[in-house]
Amino acid sequence: MTIERGQDWGGPAPVGGVDHFASSDIELRGIVETNWMNQTPIPVVGLTGGDLWRALGAPVGGDRRLRGKEARQVSIDVMEVHLGEQRHMAVAHIFFLTSWWQGPVTAVMNSEWRGRWRVAPKAHPNDGWLDFLAGDLPIRQRLLMRQRLITGDHLPNSAITSRRIKEFSQEFSRPTRAILDGVDEGRHDAVSLKVLPDALTVIY
Numbered sequence: 001m002t003i004e005r006g007q008d009w010g011g012p013a014p015v016g017g018v019d020h021f022a023s024s025d026i027e028l029r030g031i032v033e034t035n036w037m038n039q040t041p042i043p044v045v046g047l048t049g050g051d052l053w054r055a056l057g058a059p060v061g062g063d064r065r066l067r068g069k070e071a072r073q074v075s076i077d078v079m080e081v082h083l084g085e086q087r088h089m090a091v092a093h094i095f096f097l098t099s100w101w102q103g104p105v106t107a108v109m110n111s112e113w114r115g116r117w118r119v120a121p122k123a124h125p126n127d128g129w130l131d132f133l134a135g136d137l138p139i140r141q142r143l144l145m146r147q148r149l150i151t152g153d154h155l156p157n158s159a160i161t162s163r164r165i166k167e168f169s170q171e172f173s174r175p176t177r178a179i180l181d182g183v184d185e186g187r188h189d190a191v192s193l194k195v196l197p198d199a200l201t202v203i204y
Helices: 025-037 051-055 062-066 139-148
Strands: 020-022 045-047 072-083 086-090 093-097 105-109 130-135 160-165 167-180 183-203
Touching (some): 020 025, 025 183, 086 183
Parallel strands (some): 020 045, 045 183
Antiparallel strands (some): 093 167, 105 130, 130 160
């Protein structure tokens, strides 16, 4: 069940509950994508790094924590993404752009973080929603935005469209880069994606 406002999220992790370990969004995505494509159950993953891990509070302790009494277990939503004929999964965030410095930029966030940037301060990785942001700012505003993204103070902004979504589709006016969990998946003419609630169990 996705989390409801005011409810506790997850609970203590069972001893020996971790099937696989991931230290980054890319590693976690690889586990999810491989099992999803093979139509096999996604294993319970012990997470020790990445932007999704940071959204979980970035707890210290690494693998040792995951085997101890402090470990927590939660359900996580993921994103199913179609780029033309290609099918992918993503766990933390997706960006569509031609350049960081000019042209439109679209972000679809399951985690509030992308590196040092707090892109979507209200995003939650298990509420059944994705946070959508899109804009085409002039270069001076982009320079200011980079500083405000660190604290999440870039919102609200009349130049940025911001809303919550469960699915998204768009045909681009020209081939556009798709960056999934930090991996550049090339340029594409169209995209469609949707959230898959409770698709993954993580121990952190």
